[in-house]
Amino acid sequence: MIHTLEADGIQLEFDLRKILTDVYLKCETGKITGLLGRNGQGKSCLMNIMLGTLNSSINSVRFDSRVIHKAYKQPGLLLYLPQFNIIPKSLTIQTVFNDFELSVDDFGNRFPEFKDRYNTKVSQLSGGQWRTVEIYVIAKAPSLFAMLDEPFTHLNPIQIEKIKDFLQEEKANKGFLITDHMYKHLLDISDSVYLLKDGKTHLTKTVEELDELGYIRL
Amino acid sequence: MQYTYGPKAHEVMGVLFWYKVITLPLILYTAIHYKKQELYYYQNLGVSKLTLGVCTSVFDFSLWLTLSVITFNHI
Numbered sequence A: 001m002i003h004t005l006e007a008d009g010i011q012l013e014f015d016l017r018k019i020l021t022d023v024y025l026k027c028e029t030g031k032i033t034g035l036l037g038r039n040g041q042g043k044s045c046l047m048n049i050m051l052g053t054l055n056s057s058i059n060s061v062r063f064d065s066r067v068i069h070k071a072y073k074q075p076g077l078l079l080y081l082p083q084f085n086i087i088p089k090s091l092t093i094q095t096v097f098n099d100f101e102l103s104v105d106d107f108g109n110r111f112p113e114f115k116d117r118y119n120t121k122v123s124q125l126s127g128g129q130w131r132t133v134e135i136y137v138i139a140k141a142p143s144l145f146a147m148l149d150e151p152f153t154h155l156n157p158i159q160i161e162k163i164k165d166f167l168q169e170e171k172a173n174k175g176f177l178i179t180d181h182m183y184k185h186l187l188d189i190s191d192s193v194y195l196l197k198d199g200k201t202h203l204t205k206t207v208e209e210l211d212e213l214g215y216i217r218l
Numbered sequence B: 001m002q003y004t005y006g007p008k009a010h011e012v013m014g015v016l017f018w019y020k021v022i023t024l025p026l027i028l029y030t031a032i033h034y035k036k037q038e039l040y041y042y043q044n045l046g047v048s049k050l051t052l053g054v055c056t057s058v059f060d061f062s063l064w065l066t067l068s069v070i071t072f073n074h075i
Helices: A043-051 A093-099 A103-108 A127-140 A157-170 A183-189 A206-214 B002-034 B039-044 B049-073
Strands: A004-015 A018-030 A031-036 A060-062 A076-080 A144-150 A173-178 A193-195 A200-204
Touching: A004 A043, A018 A031, A018 A043, A018 A144, A018 A173, A018 A193, A031 A043, A031 A183, A043 A060, A043 A144, A043 A173, A060 A200, A076 A127, A076 B039, A093 A127, A103 A127, A127 A144, A127 A157, A157 A173, A157 A200, A157 B049, A173 A183, A200 A206, B002 B049, B039 B049
Parallel strands: A018 A200, A031 A173, A031 A193, A076 A144, A144 A173
Antiparallel strands: A004 A018, A004 A060, A193 A200
16 A cells, blocks of 8 residues: 655745745655755755644645644654764664664675674764664664655765665665755655755756756756 | 751751752753754654653652662661
């Protein structure tokens, strides 16, 4: 069964500055939805509104056509990885996987560089390794949807390719909403892409359309 | 404590009690402020900010109260 997560008619303003004016975005299980936009366009704000941690003047976030207000209280529905590190520094890789009830051996088989490092604290990992652990946990933990905010930041090109392959496989288990400035990587793995510009979402797919909308210059 | 402070031990305990009650929310606010990024970790596990705050505060206060009572009665 395909589940849907929609953000519709979202409006957000700080003081008198309108950030989001007319947003529609749809995610489906089994698909990766990309979200592009320049800095300050409100991508992270939109994710927080969908999560329910940021209030907006008008919004309708729907799960299977049913309005939901505080998705963050339902990790089985929606998980969120912000653009910064979330795993407490003092935790070991093993502890993190125990917390999320995931197999650390599966992780080691997928990313062999972590084998024999299960008892290492995440703070002793490189930035890319730390991010890899976070992406894996959020993508693998049981939920219908996951939002990843700038997952490719801190990753080297080889790690990015591995994560892209991993997300392509994991989309069979959930729906992803991913935002990142590395638009080529995002276009590679996304089934649909929205560009957030001037407070509105534009459904796009190709670099030519992104060029027409002024996001990139070809 | 009774040996050290004599009849004023009860007054000292009262001061310490209110000191603990007042500093508890301040410590909680500081912890949440400086660890707000890590709250997403627990949020993804289904543990809310409120639950974390209440549980740690109750544990902290209970531990303080237990140790205070033991100290008050045995020293």
